[in-house]
Amino acid sequence: MKYTMPTTSPSIAIIGLGPRGVSTLERLVAHLNAVENPPQEFHLHLIDEAQHGSGRIWNTSQTKALCMNTFAHGMTLFSEPGSTVDAPVVEGPTIYEWVRLHLGHNEEVSAEKRAYVDKHPLDDALWERFSTEELEQIRPESYPLRALYGYYLVWFYNSVLQDIPEWVRVHSHKARAVSIEDHGDFDVIALNNGESVQASATIAVTGWQKQGLAEQEKWIAQTLEDHPDLNWIRANNPIEQDVSSIKDNEKVLSRGLGMGFFDILILTTEERGGQFVEDSNAAGGLRYIATGKEPTYFASSRRGYPFMPQADDGGLPPAAEIPRLKKVVAELSDREGRRSIDYDVEVWPAVLRDAYHAYVKTLARVEPDALKADLDTVVQAIDDAEVDASVVFNGVSAMDDVISQYTTKRFSLLRWMHLLPANFDSSEELTAYLMQRLEEDLKDAEAGQDSPVRAALWSLGFSRKPTQVLGAEGRYTVESRHHMFDKAIALAQLACSGPPIFRTRQLMALVDAGVVKFIGGYPLLDTDRNTGEWTMSSPSSGGVRYRGTTLFDAWVHKPDIRKTPLDPLMKDLVDKERVVPFTDVWEDGTELPTASVAQHPQSRRVLDAEGQEDPRLHMVGIPAHAQYPDTTISPPLPGTDSWFIQEADKAATSAFNITLSMNKMNQAV
Template sequence: MPNTSPSIAIIGLGPRGVSTLERLVAHLNAETTTPQDLTLHLIDDAQHGGGRVWDITQTKALCMNTFAHGMTLFSEPGATVDAPVVEGPTIYEWVRLHLGYEDEVSAEKRAYVEKHPLGDELAKRFSKEELEQVKPASYPLRALYGYYLVWFYESVLADIPEWVTVKTHKARATGIEDKGGFDTISLSNGESIDADVTIAVTGWQNQGYSEQEKWIKQTLDEHPDLKWIRANNPIEQDVASIKDNEQVLSRGLGMGFFDILILTTQERGGKFVDDPSARGGVRYIPTGKEPTYYASSRRGYPLMPQSDDRGLPAPAEIPRLKKVVAELSSRSGRRSIDYDVEVWPAVARDAYHAYLKTLARVEPEALKADLDTIVQAIDDAEVDASVVFNGITALDDVITQYTTKRFSLLRWMHLLPANFDNSDELTAYLMQRLEEDLKDAEQGPDSPVRAALWSLGFSRKPSQVLGAEGSYTVESRHHMFDKAIALAQLACSGPPIFRTRQLMALVDAGIVKFIGGYPLLDMDRRTGEWTMSSPSSGGVRYRGTTLLDAWVHKPDIRKTPADAFTKNLVDQQRVVPFTDIWEDGTEIPTASVAQDPQTRRVLREDGEQDSRLHMVGIPAHAQYPDTTISPPLPGTDSWFIQEADKAATSAAGIALGVNRMNQAV
């Protein structure tokens, strides 16, 4: 490798990859002494900027579950970053600028856009009428977000200093070899590049097969008439293979499932129409060729609709959790915090306080005492996460004693309280629950229930940040912490309200039936069909010719990775798992790559930092919070941008150090 031109390689150019690039360029532009030169390699076989998930060519039928005014890739004043802050528009502001509404955007953001023209690419795909429909609290189309990402990426490229040479590679990284002073990265097109520093932002990778998936593959070999649509990004799944009038057994009730429903109903000619007489206010007009879905998931309950807050939701107050975080943040050491005892009581009390405060505002006659008295009773109640029902019953008793209402978080922690005899009975029950969820979501800020659930959802990030780097005891993290995060995800990471209405319409049309939780997959060799059953629906075996897994695998380096680059890293022991430490001192590997918290350089087996290799984002999901959350929210000092900045700071320091060393030689 020539020693006159040090280089940095960024592998992966989806949202996190381009955010990391932006932070790196901000560092390079802040250099007071102009280095001799630097080569920057940008590597991805998918669209540079949007990646696979946000590809601009995808159908307009798929939307995000994040507000338009709640998404940005730009850092903000006061952000916890080392490179200079670069202010730019949120996606909503970016759309408004396309429409000519400059006065709605700050001068600093307008200045950035003036320097980085918007172009006319968006107007070729989206009409003025479509763009006018985007409001601050709209859920933008995924393709629209893709255009924003591509513009962001191209804008960052335009800011790269003259002494940096950029080389783009429309290929996939397939391997990396340590050559002592540098790495050689192999690409899927047969080329290879040398890099002094590498930042891998690999995102949602292809995973090795689980034991059940190996059985599924073997079954497919023996019964070629059966189909399996493996877990993946919906626009990359073989949705076209789902035939007209076919019975499909489905696992997963999150956004991926909603997407597949839309792609095989509305996108095939079916129509959703407003109908006040329908339970969800929407009716589906079928083509007569729709598949029938027998739907299940681990919890057996669809993600709840997001609340209609008449705009962007206000931050939850969570005063008790804020106090706990302030008190515990300085405590050092792995396994130092017992979430069950030290954190969960504050999270639970905050949620019940939010319920009571909203109830007092919208229905004051429901309170049997003044609000301060009831709140004091909440604080006096014993909340012990180690006892039956996670100690919530004491808080429930306060609600029963001091109000005319009944409310318990247990209703959402134990979603299917009874086992039904069949899918029809379970589906009827779930439709009743969905009607209630929809009503609460429509009330938005005037729903006491949604206030409590939003408090839980808003508690997710500070709780996760507090527990990063293994700070919670493993026992408590796998007990109440996992339950609290799962409930927050159920309540606050779900689809827009209109998607829940559409789901209800498809149930009423007989296209979706629910099987329940913890589904048992099997195969009937007599009929040659997949079968699926659940205790929630009486153990009845439902049959289908296609098995659909409607989710995305999280990266897990404990399995043999299907992604060639990650497999290469594991095979070379260039990366090792982050470990959990149990009470008896036993270390258990997690699914995540172990990383240094300040630099995002991976750790080797001896615990030392790799001299060159960084990883950012999803592969570290067990060690750090928010790595699976995208895009970042404005005004939150996003962890997303913080970790991109940490890796960029480290990479720039290494590469520029090499540069200066070469100049001295």
């Protein structure tokens, strides 16, 4: 093995150059540009075997069939004035503004952002895949293609590289980091191309990693050995799943009803020649013209309900008011220590009351005759209603009584917490019920801010970040975290992190065309002893066993260091105990290891088994999902002081300070 740089000069390595990696790089470069007395020699190593800038998931070469579930004007990698960051703020365009600048519509972008682009000119790469007509169709409220976001990321990355000071030597490595060895004052990072690099500080931004097999997956793998004619498309990012292995007219058993499911439908229907056409007589306003070769999907998930379409707000929805939750957060934010906050008792009542307040306030605006009393009276009744989360969902009933007493409407969050209120005798009955619910979801989504239902769900969704930040570092009791907190976050994700409206319309068209049939919740996977096929059943559809030759898992595993990671770098760090799990603590003092890597909240350096900070190694993003909020959310929203950029800044600041200290020591010597 050869060293790329046999030196003890200050050096930083960034492993992983997707969105979080390049955001971390930008924060680091902002620090480097503020150095008044730079070292004589400084090395920066940028490591990723995927496309630098976009990473694997946002690769620019991917199909145009896949879109994002975030608005074009709601995505940026730039920090903003007022951001909670240590490195200097650098302003730049959102992806929508970046597109408009490509088209020459400079007057639509602020002077500060235009100045950045003047200094970091746009290149012609975007025009290689996108036409003027395609780009002109993008509005602030559009859901951009994932490939387009990839081009934005690559431009951002190249722009950051332009800003690196001349005294910094940059080394780009198109390779995967596979291990890190501690050599006292520095680390040696081995790459899969036989090279290695030295780093006095390392920031690992490894993103979604391949995981070892869970227990059921081990059974699936063994079944494949016994029945080689069967197919399993394991959970992964859609562009990395072998969609081509799904044959024409094949029966596919699918688990997961989020974005991955919507993606696979498009990749095996429209991408194979099928067409969606407008049809006012169709349930969702679309009709699917089949090729006659479509697979049939028997679809299920834990909930058994597809992610709801996002509201048509004509742009970024306004911030929810959540006055009660803001007050609670202000009162509890300074409380320190593990298990110091009971979410059920101290936080959930505020979240629930805010949601019902949002419902009645919107109802009073769009349908004032529906209120039997003035709004202030109804709101006071909401505040007076008892909320008791000691029994699951018991606290919702009192709120429902308020709605019944003071309005002519019926509304209950129970309807979205218990999405399948009954078990049906067959997939056909369940599918008919879900199509009715999807029509309702679609109607509310189309109404946008004029839908009282969407207002309540948006309030719940908007509460995610402040409640997650409040409970970070294990501040919620484990009991309450696994009770109402998990349920509230799950419902918020279902309602506010779903697909664009047109994807729900396409799903409904595919149901009408017989391409998709719903099985229900909590699916039971097995094999048919006679035919050898996969079988799947659910109590939601009468326990009927549906057969298929392909099993498709439509989700992405979150990293879990409790299992044996397949990612060689993470496996190396776990084996050496360079990283350990972050632990929750039960009421009786029992420690509960989580899936996350334990990290220091300020520096983002990993912790050892004694809770001591590693001298050099930092981690950013998804591997810390159980300890910190929003680590799986990308890209960040402008105007939100995003946790995404805050954590990138924390790691960059720590790595910068480590190397700065090293440089001072070298100068002293």
